[in-house]
Each structure stands twice: as C-alpha cells, then as structure tokens.
Amino acid sequence: MHLVDTVEVEPEHVDRYLELVSTLGMAVMTGAGASFVSCATTPGDVGERQHIQVVWAFDDFVHWNEIRKNMVLDPRYHEYGGTAASLRVGGTRRFFVPVTLSPSL
Amino acid sequence: MLRRFEVYALRPDSPVDDVRALEMACRRCGRFIPEVLDCAVGWNLSDAPVQLVWEHAYQSPEAYRRYMVHPYHAVVMDRYLLPDSPQRIVIDGPLGAGLYGYACDTPSYRMRGGTRRLVLLRIDTKASGADVARLRDELERAPADAPGMVVSVMAANTMGAAWFDGVTPVMGPPRWTHVWEQGFATRDALDSYRQGASTMAGVERAGWDRGTGGIVTRSAELFYELSGD
Numbered sequence: 001m002h003l004v005d006t007v008e009v010e011p012e013h014v015d016r017y018l019e020l021v022s023t024l025g026m027a028v029m030t031g032a033g034a035s036f037v038s039c040a041t042t043p044g045d046v047g048e049r050q051h052i053q054v055v056w057a058f059d060d061f062v063h064w065n066e067i068r069k070n071m072v073l074d075p076r077y078h079e080y081g082g083t084a085a086s087l088r089v090g091g092t093r094r095f096f097v098p099v100t101l102s103p104s105l
Numbered sequence: 106m107l108r109r110f111e112v113y114a115l116r117p118d119s120p121v122d123d124v125r126a127l128e129m130a131c132r133r134c135g136r137f138i139p140e141v142l143d144c145a146v147g148w149n150l151s152d153a154p155v156q157l158v159w160e161h162a163y164q165s166p167e168a169y170r171r172y173m174v175h176p177y178h179a180v181v182m183d184r185y186l187l188p189d190s191p192q193r194i195v196i197d198g199p200l201g202a203g204l205y206g207y208a209c210d211t212p213s214y215r216m217r218g219g220t221r222r223l224v225l226l227r228i229d230t231k232a233s234g235a236d237v238a239r240l241r242d243e244l245e246r247a248p249a250d251a252p253g254m255v256v257s258v259m260a261a262n263t264m265g266a267a268w269f270d271g272v273t274p275v276m277g278p279p280r281w282t283h284v285w286e287q288g289f290a291t292r293d294a295l296d297s298y299r300q301g302a303s304t305m306a307g308v309e310r311a312g313w314d315r316g317t318g319g320i321v322t323r324s325a326e327l328f329y330e331l332s333g334d
Contacts, residue, residue: 065174081188091191
C-alpha cells in the first residue's frame, strides 16, 4: 500500500522542498522501513503555487506501525517534519490500498 | 486495563475545521476501533499551554496493540498529529511528550460526565518504593475528606515510555513520572476542593512540600469538562 503526501508550496520553495525529501526525508523514511516510490510536481511558471506529491510504500498497517515507531524514535524525523512544515502552505495525507479491477465486459 | 491520555498543543494558526475534525476523530474513535473504551475529549481550562485532551482506555495490552495497527489510527488520527504529515495541526508539547497513562485492574477512573482533573507529577527518582506507595495511598484516599472528588487514581506513568505496545518501554523515563487522575461531578466541586480545607488541597497549595516527604519535585495540572461520544 502507499502513503501519498501532497503538499502545496510557493514556487520559490519547490527546489528546497525536493532537496529536503531527497536527503533527510529519504534517509528517515527508508531507514524506518518504508520504500520510496515516486516524487512529482505540478508544472511551474504558471502563476500558481505548485503541488509536490511524494509516495512511499509499505506492506500494510502492521508494517506502517513499525515504520511510525522507528520514525518517531529517530531525532532526524522531527527535524524533517519541522523543516517540511516551514516550507509548505498546505497539503494532504492519504493512504491508498490496491484494488483488483475487473476488465469491463 | 490501560488508561491513556493524549494531550495536544495546537498550532495557533490551525484551521478551525481541522481542529474540529481532530476533536471529532478522538471523540468517535471507539465507533471505529471497538477496543478503544471510555472515549472522551475535553478542552483544557488550566493555565498549562495545551488545549485538547483525549482520554480513553483499553481492556488489555493486546487490545491496545490492535488500536495501534488499526487503519483509523493511521489514516484519520495521525493525519493531524505526525510531524511529517502535511495536515499536522499540533506542535511539540510544552509539557513534554503529550502521552500519559497507567495500568490499572479496574476502570476506577470511570465517570459519565463532570470535570476531569489530571495532575502530572514528577517524583524524585531517588524516592523509595515505600515513599511512593505512601503518597499513592494518601492521594487515593483524598475523596475521604474532599467530598466533591469522586475519582482519585494515582499511578506510574507507564504509557509515556511504553507507547508502542503498552508494556515495553521504547524510550527513556518520561518527564512526568506519575499521574494523579481525579474526577469531580461539576466544575464547582473542583473549585470547592481547590479552595477547601482537605489535607490534599492544603498539600497542593503548599507546592507539595508539606506531608509528601518532598518526593514530588514538580507538578502540572489539566482540567476539562468531559465530552463523550
């Protein structure tokens, strides 16, 4: 299953946010047991704030419980969270579970 | 049983709708996770710089562990709480980690309404077991000469360090070593206790120096009107 964080940032903060995810975020999340899936942004230079979507994967909520424990006990996690909060103006967090889609008849 | 409190200091600029959503998520938790018992929330009325309190309980550590892995916990509750969540509306608590609780044999904390008071205690680590037991006995006998106090439970704050499975500490000793949970039928009853002539009210007014052997080195209080689901 996937954890999908979508944050809204001012265009001038996009690079810093991506750097944060690729360094501290990557170290904390993968160190805690999550797998990195993807990162993408909405296009810039359109006169709007941009959205950054970061996706992490893990097995299930039992696995997530272990990841959460490992994150909370890692001092870097709190630095990561604080810095991320200072760079974003909003966002959402959602968990997604896979489904089996039947082909249409 | 495990008795547990989560105490939240809210970000001052949190959207009102998100604050209400967190409050409702706490209050309704038992609807979605049946292992969560005696769910109630309250808005702190003391001077302590925290706002929302969520009190609840579990029948056993096994029940607590089911709560920990339940989707409602991760998807709904943690959305507003975890440090890296884009929807976080809390700040790191000035009272230390905002999780307190204790193990108990029966739900002697239970009351259907009224005013809850939670006194966080830091007891000298050098205090003997006998001294701590004597203090506990005195605190739990407090209702005998404080008629408005209908609940009085004092216990070691085991949940502060054993938050992962309810039993095993995963971090060092908590800042607040013990909790003294009280209940009053009304806010007036609480005020009467605080201003009254009971032994423990006097001890509290004296800053815990009198009659406790000096083993309480610090305290903080929260109190709130109970609001259940």
